[in-house]
Amino acid sequence: MPDMSGTKRTLLKSFIGSNIVALGAGTPYIYSYYAPKLLERCNIPISKSSSISFSLNIGSSLLAMFAGMIIDYNPAISCLVGGVTTFIAYGILHICHANALSNVYLISFALVLVGFGSISGFFAGVKVCTANFPRNRGTATAFPISLYALSGMVFSMICAKLFGDDMLGVFRFLQIACTIMILVGTFTLKIVTVSFEDEEPKDTENGDTENDNYNFNTIYQGGGQLESSTSVDQISDNERVIANYSNKHTRSKSDMIHTNTHPSAERSYDIFEDPVTAITTFTSNQEGSNNSIVSQRNSFSTESREHDIHNEANNITALRRDTISEGDEEETSFERYFASNILLKLQNNKVIQTIIDPKYLVFYAILAIQMGIGQMYIYSVGFLIQVQVNTPPISDYHLDMAKLQAFQISMFAIFSFCGRLTSGPTSDILVRKFKCQRLWNIFFASFLVLVASHFITYSYNVDEYESRKTDSIPSIKNISICTTIFGYAFGMIFGTFPSIIADTFGTDSFSTIWSICTTGGVFTVKFFTSILAHDLSSNSKENENLCKIGTSCYKHTFNTIFDICLVGITLTAMMIFGSYWENQKRLSNESADINETIQLQSDQ
Structure with a gap:
């Protein structure tokens, strides 16, 4: 204890x-x-x-x-x-x-x-x-x-x-x-x-329990566990075939996360349901029958699996005997043995399994887009202030540019903090109370980025400045509002995504998987900052190193961000509704399997 x-x-x-x-x-x-x-x-x-x-x-x-x-x-x-x-x-x-x-x-x-x-x-x-x-x-x-x-x-x-x-x-x-x-x-x-x-x-x-950190080097065979310390070198060809076959038919916790299947389970059919945390419940009047059904299905599947395993092993042994000549057998066996070791290690490597998963690749793209936008903004908001301060008629007000730049950085940091702090509890409430997916947080944050990218390009007329000489400058105030939106959205995305990765792929090798996921931002932030630098340079006069035409200096940049953000929102929506339809299809298949098993039991 x-x-x-x-x-x-x-x-x-x-x-x-x-x-x-x-x-x-x-x-x-x-x-x-x-x-x-x-x-x-x-x-x-x-x-x-x-x-x-x-x-x-x-x-x-x-x-x-x-x-x-x-x-x-x-x-x-x-x-x-x-x-x-x-x-x-x-x-x-x-x-x-x-x-x-x-x-x-x-x-x-x-x-x-x-x-x-x-x-x-x-x-x-x-x-x-x-x-x-x-x-x-x-x-x-x-x-x-x-x-x-x-x-x-x-x-x-x-x-x-x-x-x-x-x-x-x-x-x-x-x-x-x-x-x-x-x-x-x-x-x-x-x-x-x-x-x-x-x-x-x-x-x-059923008293089955599973660890949160999965051991992908552990191989299950016919319900029994082989020791993970067993060296691959100690496995014969036939045993390797059996282990490989058995490993494919074993449902690890990672499989449960991706498939979320459970026999005789009642699940919510809500489109907003989080498939990772779907709750399985059993009605009391079906307890006995369900247990017998599951036991019968297990016995059928075990017998079929053992039969298929030995058939496959015998076929491969016969194939080797027929196709390999005696003179080349030793060399070919070594090559086959070496290739099998490499393939087994690659198959059991959690990081490799994850980074080639289609879901992971979509998450990588979504995070790369939003990470690039957020980092580009925090690195470049000082240039936006510089443009506005030097654009007439604001240039006549002799504003303290350094103070305004520091204010924007502080606002971004504060609201990024708020976004990260609130996103965690919000995503937990979505999952545990409303059975929704954490991806709805990402969808909402991406929508905020979309809104801010649109409004930051809004232009003000000269008379609007003249009427506010003693008040806040409209264009500066507009940047400040958009800074808070960008900051909060950036914080919400980074506050939610680690939990999404952990829920989907587990905490085993989490840091490696998550750190690889963040590398996409290196390329996108370079892409967005290059567009902004080109726009500021191309919109400047020949003899000047500074653009002085207001929002027109960076309008193209944020229009591009708006379009790419739409792609990110579309990918997020596809992941949300894709998980929903996957879950519905799975439930339909489970129902058909249960009905078939009940029919077999009644026929006996």
Whole structure:
């Protein structure tokens, strides 16, 4: 009997540690705080700024899958790696600023380490919360995800208050504070093995239980479990055929997640139902008959399976005997043996199985679209403000552009925090109370992005500015409103998607799978920022480096975003309704199978 009080203490310690790590790992978002002064001090031209900022994406996205592999091995070790790389990264930036080193590659390398150290700690915290709280994944992961988004604003406010323009003090503070906070995870993050009875409701009709972390190296044969420690080398050809055949006919928890089938089950036929969490119920007057039906079906399927297994094994043995000559038999056997080992390992590799799954590929596309839009906006909103401030008649008001840019970044961070914080509980309520899919959160957030992309291109007439000289500037206010919408939608998407991935593909190798899923944003953010840069450049006059025609400077960019966002919404809707029709078809097949079994029983 496990010590539940000790387990709860460990869960609480891991949860608190995950939040501390996430808060300390969110420093990539304060890049815009120190970047201008760093580039000025190191005499780096503004044309190189885009390449330097892109280094953050390389560390936090392209290298994220390597961080994910470490996290899946041990989250605590990942935090150790993250803490060390963060310490080195801010140490390099401190040296570059102190000595005015105009070395783009060295600064870019430091920012790659900042991104990698950040994601190593952040993903570790999300993984632990996802694995330790399977019944409330959305709520549990919402806290570290939202704190990660809020980290930029928190650290920028602290640094501005304590250090002001002293960038050496800023880098020293970030080097010490962020490193310590990420290293907290080394001593607190732990995936707790909680019994199925404690975390998930039991199926009282059959006492079968399944672990949340599936072992895909475990092979089942005729209802009996083969030891996963058995080497592939120890399996003969016939045994391998039997194991492969049996493995194909075994329903793991991953299969249950994809198919959601259960004999004699009554399910909701609601189109909004979440197929992952559909609840199976049995009526009391059918208990005896259903048990006998299931037993009979099991006996039929077992006999048929054993017959098919041995037939297949005998056929392959005969085929080998007829087609392989005696002189080449040894060489061919080695090749067949080597190929079989490789195929078995690939078949049992969870990451490979997942990334080639059509559902995963659609999720990858949806996240890539929304991630690219959100990151492009937070990186580029300063340029939108710059355009508006320098466009007549607003240019006559002599507005403080730096303050307006800082305000936009803070608004985005705050509402991204709110979106991440509310998305988790909202998705849990959708799933557990209303039996809806978490994807409805993504659909709603994508709709918000669509709305903001449309309204940010709205143009105001000159007389509207003249009537508001003492009031807020209409175009600036419009950008601020759209910033809040983009921020909230971006936060909601990132607050919901980890739970969707965990629900669909499980928590085994979750960090690797999730980190690969986020790599799509690297390409889309580059695509969107390139469009914006081209539009700003092409709409500028020949002798000017700045576009001064208001929303016309970036209208084409956000029209393109609007069109691509429509594609993302369409894909999301297809996933939602596709899951519904899949479930309906499955229920129809189950009903037909049950009726056929009842008929066989009555005939006997």
